[in-house]
Amino acid sequence: MEKWKNRWKKLKKKKLIAVLLVIVILAAVWRSCAGGGGGRAAAADSQYLSATVDRGDITSSLSASGTLEPADSYTVTTLSSGEILAADFEEGDQVTEGAVLYQIDSSDASTNLEKAQLALDQAQRSYERALESQADQDVKAPTAGTVMDVLVESGDEVAAGETLAEIQDRDTVSVEVPFLADDARQISVGQSAGVTLDSTFETLSGTVTKVSGADQVLSGSRIVRMVTVEVQNPGAITEGSAATVTVGDLTCAGSGAVSYKASSTVTAPAAGTVTAVYVGEGSKVSKNQALLHIDSDTVEDQVDSAYRSLREAEISLENQSDNLEDYTITSPIDGTIVEKNYKAGDTLESGKTLCTIYDLSYLTVTLTIDELDISQLAVGQEVTITAEAVEGQTFQGIITNVSVKGTTSNGATTYPVTVRVDDPGDLWPGMNVDCVIITQQVTDVLRIPAAAVNRSGQVLVKGAENGGDESLPEGYGYREVTIGTSDGDYAQVLSGLEEGDEILYTPAASSSDFSGMQVMMGEPMPGGGGGGGPAGGPGM
Numbered sequence: 307m308e309k310w311k312n313r314w315k316k317l318k319k320k321k322l323i324a325v326l327l328v329i330v331i332l333a334a335v336w337r338s339c340a341g342g343g344g345g346r347a348a349a350a351d352s353q354y355l356s357a358t359v360d361r362g363d364i365t366s367s368l369s370a371s372g373t374l375e376p377a378d379s380y381t382v383t384t385l386s387s388g389e390i391l392a393a394d395f396e397e398g399d400q401v402t403e404g405a406v407l408y409q410i411d412s413s414d415a416s417t418n419l420e421k422a423q424l425a426l427d428q429a430q431r432s433y434e435r436a437l438e439s440q441a442d443q444d445v446k447a448p449t450a451g452t453v454m455d456v457l458v459e460s461g462d463e464v465a466a467g468e469t470l471a472e473i474q475d476r477d478t479v480s481v482e483v484p485f486l487a488d489d490a491r492q493i494s495v496g497q498s499a500g501v502t503l504d505s506t507f508e509t510l511s512g513t514v515t516k517v518s519g520a521d522q523v524l525s526g527s528r529i530v531r532m533v534t535v536e537v538q539n540p541g542a543i544t545e546g547s548a549a550t551v552t553v554g555d556l557t558c559a560g561s562g563a564v565s566y567k568a569s570s571t572v573t574a575p576a577a578g579t580v581t582a583v584y585v586g587e588g589s590k591v592s593k594n595q596a597l598l599h600i601d602s603d604t605v606e607d608q609v610d611s612a613y614r615s616l617r618e619a620e621i622s623l624e625n626q627s628d629n630l631e632d633y634t635i636t637s638p639i640d641g642t643i644v645e646k647n648y649k650a651g652d653t654l655e656s657g658k659t660l661c662t663i664y665d666l667s668y669l670t671v672t673l674t675i676d677e678l679d680i681s682q683l684a685v686g687q688e689v690t691i692t693a694e695a696v697e698g699q700t701f702q703g704i705i706t707n708v709s710v711k712g713t714t715s716n717g718a719t720t721y722p723v724t725v726r727v728d729d730p731g732d733l734w735p736g737m738n739v740d741c742v743i744i745t746q747q748v749t750d751v752l753r754i755p756a757a758a759v760n761r762s763g764q765v766l767v768k769g770a771e772n773g774g775d776e777s778l779p780e781g782y783g784y785r786e787v788t789i790g791t792s793d794g795d796y797a798q799v800l801s802g803l804e805e806g807d808e809i810l811y812t813p814a815a816s817s818s819d820f821s822g823m824q825v826m827m828g829e830p831m832p833g834g835g836g837g838g839g840p841a842g843g844p845g846m
Contacts, residue, residue: 361753362750362753362796364751364753366746366791366792367745369740369741369742371739374670374736375671375735376641376664378641378665379662380638380639384660387654389653389654390409391410391411392408393408395661396643397643400642406635407636410634412634415629415633418626426620429612430619435612437609443576445575450591451566451570452475453591454473455587456597456598457470458598465577467573470574474570476539478566479564482562483558483559484522485553487530490530495516496513499551500551501551503564504549505547511537515536516532524560545566574600580598582599583599585597639663644664647661648660670726673725675721676719688744690741690743691740694738696732701729702729703741704726705723706725708721752798752805756795765784766810767784767808769781769783785802787802
């Protein structure tokens with residue numbers, strides 16, 4: 307069943323009905339005393355109101371009340387304490403997210419931050435020195451390549467500068483050949499080149515990596531410049547092999563010898579004991595990869611200790627930096643200052659509320675809707691809003707959320723429905739508002755007073771068969787009707803009546819139970835079933 311739009315209207319109708327009932331009763335008593343039972347029709351007619359089936363509009367709605375709230379709110383607090391140096395805003399000011407609200411004296415925090423930075427710098431230098439010492443113990447590859455020979459093993463004592471291993475990069479080979487100077491000027495680094503081996507006449511793809519800028523004179527007074535090309539070694543090219551090079555349409559002026567890209571000798575950086583060998587002959591290594599370890603008594607402990615000190619210094623600096631940021635209080639949201647609790651010159655204690663900010667870009671109101679009505683509401687429905695504090699104005703809202711999480715109390719369940727008001731006008735947060743949501747609306751339909759339909763879905767109609775029931779008014783009988791939408795005052799007639807039909811009804815009888823129907827008193831009144839005179843007559 308639907309509820310009245312507001313209590314005032316319901317109370318007004320109750321009073322009207324009470325007055326009508328008193329009039330009806332007094333009239334019946336007067337007629338009884340004056341006429342001594344002067345006829346069935348006269349006695350019966352005094353109990354009814356008459357109406358005519360007409361056409362009109364019917365709007366069904368739900369009503370609820372709630373309190374307006376801002377779109378968002380934030381209470382600004384701080385963990386810092388001290389004297390407030392600046393608070394350049396007032397209640398009612400508009401602020402943006404990130405705007406500075408309060409500046410608290412941070413002289414002590416700044417001093418602590420500077421000390422933490424100095425400690426970190428010292429810890430960083432100590433750690434770097436420890437790493438340098440460790441680097442002297444971990445012997446690393448000076449270049450990428452293949453380990454050709456390892457001359458020591460774990461447990462060997464070595465002297466500074468002693469040869470430990472040989473490394474060659476055989477995966478990449480290069481060949482340097484002469485090109486006529488005029489041709490060389492047309493060649494640039496990065497160009498593709500073809501390298502032909504003199505021994506097998508196999509041609510491999512390579513890349514120009516260097517073009518000399520200096521001229522040289524070969525036999526026959528040929529002026530040339532040297533061009534270097536690198537080639538990936540398929541595995542069979544050996545150092546010293548002869549090859550020629552072509553770059554596009556240009557051909558070199560002579561052959562060159564193939565050489566491995568890199569070849570290096572690894573020596574001990576300091577005297578000590580070889581405690582670990584990480585690679586063997588034939589191992590592929592990358593540049594700076596550890597090859598072996600020469601032990602020195604305290605290096606590892608020094609590195610570990612230096613690293614722990616460095617991390618402690620870093621954490622201390624981070625904490626001091628975060629602490630300093632707490633002395634500058636900024637706005638967490640765009641909004642309006644609605645409360646300012648501290649001003650410049652005040653001494654602030656940690657944890658106190660400094661100010662409160664509202665986002666007033668729109669307002670919201672949460673309505674509590676009964677479980678019997680919640681299915682009629684959905685996101686997107688429009689809501690008409692009024693407030694006693696803003697007389698004579700009507701505002702529009704829209705449902706933005708219908709929660710499925712209900713609250714049950716005393717056997718009844720209600721659900722929260724959120725309404726958003728984008729243009730609040732003179733409405734303020736905290737105001738109580740009444741909301742009306744149209745759930746059904748029909749226009750130009752047949753209608754009758756909602757009270758004219760009894761519980762059996764019948765209406766007392768002029769000209770209908772009365773089955774010989776002498777308790778009914780003369781010429782009237784009950785007829786079954788089908789009812790549609792109701793707004794509490796009127797009910798839509800879907801079938802059973804035609805425009806212009808005359809009907810009678812008693813305002814104190816009960817309403818039938820049909821979809822969308824609303825009784826005049828807001829709830830069913832006591833009464834009988836169908837077709838049985840006043841006691842079982844039409845409902846409210």
